[in-house]
Amino acid sequence: MIHRRKIFNLLQSDQPIDHVLIKGWVRTRRDSKNFSFLEINDGSCLKNIQIVADNALTNYDDITRLSTGSAVAVSGKLIESKGSGQKWEIVAKRLEIISIAPETFPLQKKRHTDEYLRTIAHLRPRTNKYGAAFRIRSELSFAIHKFFRDRGFKYIHSPIITGSDCEGAGELFRVTTLPMDHPPLLDGKTDYTKDFFGKEANLTVSGQLSAEMFALALGDVYTFGPTFRAENSNTSRHVAEFWMVEPEMAFCDLKGNMDLGEEIIKFLTGFILDACIEDIELFAKYVDKQLITTLNHVAEAEFKRISYTTAVEILKQSGKTFEFEIDFGKDLQTEHERYLTEAHFKKPVIVFDYPKTLKPFYMRLNNDQKTVAAMDVLVPRIGEIIGGSQREERLDVLENRMDEMKMPKQNYWWYLDSRRFGSVEHSGFGLGFERLLMLVTGITNIRDVIPFPRTPNSIEF
RNA sequence: UCCCCAGUAGCUCAGUUGGCAGAGCAGAUGGCUGUUAACCAUCGGGUCCGCGGUUCGAGUCCGUGCUGGGGAGCCA
Numbered sequence: 001m002i003h004r005r006k007i008f009n010l011l012q013s014d015q016p017i018d019h020v021l022i023k024g025w026v027r028t029r030r031d032s033k034n035f036s037f038l039e040i041n042d043g044s045c046l047k048n049i050q051i052v053a054d055n056a057l058t059n060y061d062d063i064t065r066l067s068t069g070s071a072v073a074v075s076g077k078l079i080e081s082k083g084s085g086q087k088w089e090i091v092a093k094r095l096e097i098i099s100i101a102p103e104t105f106p107l108q109k110k111r112h113t114d115e116y117l118r119t120i121a122h123l124r125p126r127t128n129k130y131g132a133a134f135r136i137r138s139e140l141s142f143a144i145h146k147f148f149r150d151r152g153f154k155y156i157h158s159p160i161i162t163g164s165d166c167e168g169a170g171e172l173f174r175v176t177t178l179p180m181d182h183p184p185l186l187d188g189k190t191d192y193t194k195d196f197f198g199k200e201a202n203l204t205v206s207g208q209l210s211a212e213m214f215a216l217a218l219g220d221v222y223t224f225g226p227t228f229r230a231e232n233s234n235t236s237r238h239v240a241e242f243w244m245v246e247p248e249m250a251f252c253d254l255k256g257n258m259d260l261g262e263e264i265i266k267f268l269t270g271f272i273l274d275a276c277i278e279d280i281e282l283f284a285k286y287v288d289k290q291l292i293t294t295l296n297h298v299a300e301a302e303f304k305r306i307s308y309t310t311a312v313e314i315l316k317q318s319g320k321t322f323e324f325e326i327d328f329g330k331d332l333q334t335e336h337e338r339y340l341t342e343a344h345f346k347k348p349v350i351v352f353d354y355p356k357t358l359k360p361f362y363m364r365l366n367n368d369q370k371t372v373a374a375m376d377v378l379v380p381r382i383g384e385i386i387g388g389s390q391r392e393e394r395l396d397v398l399e400n401r402m403d404e405m406k407m408p409k410q411n412y413w414w415y416l417d418s419r420r421f422g423s424v425e426h427s428g429f430g431l432g433f434e435r436l437l438m439l440v441t442g443i444t445n446i447r448d449v450i451p452f453p454r455t456p457n458s459i460e461f
Numbered sequence: 462u463c464c465c466c467a468g469u470a471g472c473u474c475a476g477u478u479g480g481c482a483g484a485g486c487a488g489a490u491g492g493c494u495g496u497u498a499a500c501c502a503u504c505g506g507g508u509c510c511g512c513g514g515u516u517c518g519a520g521u522c523c524g525u526g527c528u529g530g531g532g533a534g535c536c537a
Contacts, residue, residue, distance in 0.1 A: 028497085030494095030500095032499095033493080033494060035495070035496080037496050083496065103471085103489085104471075104488095108472060110487075112472065112473085115529060118529090171535090231535055231536075233462095233534085233536075234462085235536095236530090236531080237537085238537085242537065323533085333534085334532095335533095383536095387536075433537080434537075446537095
């Protein structure tokens with residue numbers, strides 16, 4: 001019995017092979033007088049391999065009834081193709097039909113809309129475009145671990161279930177084992193002391209607070225895992241469950257943080273251009289004609305760094321009328337971010353030092369007492385892809401800010417402890433993994449870069 | 462959550478002033494050919510998103526609901 005080979009490897013062969021075995025799914029079939037030509041894909045790469053099935057095969061009648069989507073196992077000889085469309089093909093000695101996809105198989109030999117494919121998300125990875133997208137997703141995940149490991153970062157598994165009830169501004173998904181239709185009550189309100197953890201629990205909206213604790217022990221760390229936001233967001237850039245990369249570095253200020261943010265975007269873009277060029281070319285051909293130019297530009301151009309104050313001045317002097325007027329103290333709207341990165345600088349832009357009123361409690365207060373050491377990386381088409389900051393390491397300043405924002409300090413006793421015992425300057429950021437995938441593939445809807453997207457009113461599959 | 466657009470065959474869409482429901486692709490059948498999203502011919506295929514209304518008559522007009530998409534807010 002010979003081993004199953006991946007089509008990816010066979011197509012790279014530099015010589016014919018007498019005995020090969022492949023298994024995969026039929027993409028299309030073309031019958032000729034004495035043969036049937038089958039295109040087989042096994043998911044290992046974008047390309048199919050052509051099978052030549054001679055009518056002398058004992059099950060030839062069944063072979064000529066093979067439909068798109070059917071599964072087969074083919075053993076035979078890998079030879080240089082006599083046709084002109086491909087280098088290699090397999091002349092079948094034996095073609096086993098593993099299972100037939102009937103004519104109700106929803107994927108046809110033609111282009112489908114992304115909207116339709118979303119309704120059959122369980123089958124869409126069998127298409128060229130989604131196969132490519134999810135191969136790239138896999139490579140990009142690997143590249144993230146490689147990037148950090150090469151730089152001495154340690155990978156931290158931060159918890160998915162958290163007990164902090166306001167670690168971020170985002171809406172939270174409650175985690176409970178209490179019966180929803182008749183929860184135990186105390187003074188008319190749900191009694192969470194009877195719940196599984198003895199208090200309210202939620203799905204995490206960020207691994208940052210955990211990562212900070214480990215950065216202050218292991219030096220440079222990162223998390224890479226699922227994140228949950230219960231916001232009622234209905235856009236092409238938001239999902240309720242997504243993956244986030246969060247590095248956190250001890251002895252690192254905002255500049256070092258920006259350096260790392262720029263470096264990782266460049267590294268990952270370059271890595272994918274190198275490792276996934278065949279799949280990337282599909283997107284360059286059918287999704288975004290400018291994709292490879294854009295990616296090369298992102299990988300090589302120096303990111304523009306400007307303060308929030310400068311950004312506001314640029315926007316005011318742009319002569320452009322925005323739907324939302326910009327002024328110091330107002331948040332940058334999508335239209336403002338797009339103007340900066342797409343029209344004004346035409347490359348990735350890092351905006352830093354935002355007014356403290358716009359940002360969360362943990363960001364480090366600057367000497368002007370008005371701004372905090374925050375930074376956002378904006379890229380063309382996507383907008384914000386990274387949000388981060390230098391963290392407030394001074395206990396008294398941190399406690400003052402929490403008081404100002406009326407936060408219950410006792411819930412954060414352990415977080416504050418880190419500022420009591422050997423506190424040091426440190427920084428980190430969150431990088432949206434799906435948004436990064438949108439950047440490198442040119443895919444414009446975030447629902448199409450995650451296997452089974454979760455959005456308001458939608459959790460099929 | 463707000464604003465805008467769409468929903469017609471398995472898929473992608475057309476459907477005129479309110480007057481018999483259409484095309485391409487897919488499928489089935491037959492033919493041709495070392496074929497390349499193969500090609501040629503024939504055939505089958507409809508809850509026109511749901512509900513209500515206007516009208517002699519509604520795919521078409523009005524109201525409402527649902528679903529999908531685009532944009533905004535929130536953000537990764």
